[in-house]
Amino acid sequence: MPLLAGWSQGAVAIESMADSEKSFYFKAAWRPFLWIIAASALAHLWCLGSVFFLDDRVTFQNNPLIESGRFWEASKNSWTYLGYIIQLRLFGDGPMGIHLVNWFIHTSVACMLFVLARELLEDSKKSALALFAAILFVVHPLGSEIPNYARTQDLAWVTLFSLTASWQMLRLIRGGNWKNGIWMILAI
Helix, strand or coil: CCCCCCHHHHHHHHHCCCHHHHHHHHHHHHHHHHHHHHHHHHHHHHHHHCCCCCCHHHHHCCCHHHHHCCHHHHHHHHHHHHHHHHHHHHHCCCHHHHHHHHHHHHHHHHHHHHHHHHHHHCCHHHHHHHHHHHHHHHHCHHHHHHHHCHHHHHHHHHHHHHHHHHHHHHHHHCCCCHHHHHHHHHHC
16 A cells, blocks of 8 residues: 555555554654654754854844834745744744754655655655655755755745645646645645
């Protein structure tokens, strides 16, 4: 049974499994994501000690829109500024919280890349190739800009939602239901 079967098909298949089979299925299903998270943590969690640099200082420190909470005045960047305001209110004025959220989004992008690649390959034996691609993406030095450069968070969000929309569109085209279409539209 493919790990990315439709919700109803997957639920029926899982219900028909014995308890030991269910335990193995769920452990096997989460294992690739744990590898991706571990690789990302080893490659990038040091960024939590990074400081604001380049235009991070202009964006986060002494910015009247962020200090006042008037994110809507940022026009095309209003959603990004809303995210910054929430993060700075939750984690304080330092860069650690922003870098933590950036690392989380970057890792989520790698996990979504794995999900999409595994679905595109349509073969559970080729899921190792999808896992390799996701791990290569998450640890590649060119990808280190997202967790380390606080201002790039909007790029990471766009990538995450684009991959999610692509995955849901693929599922819809391959015989999914209206829920896939709703998720695709929401991700866009």
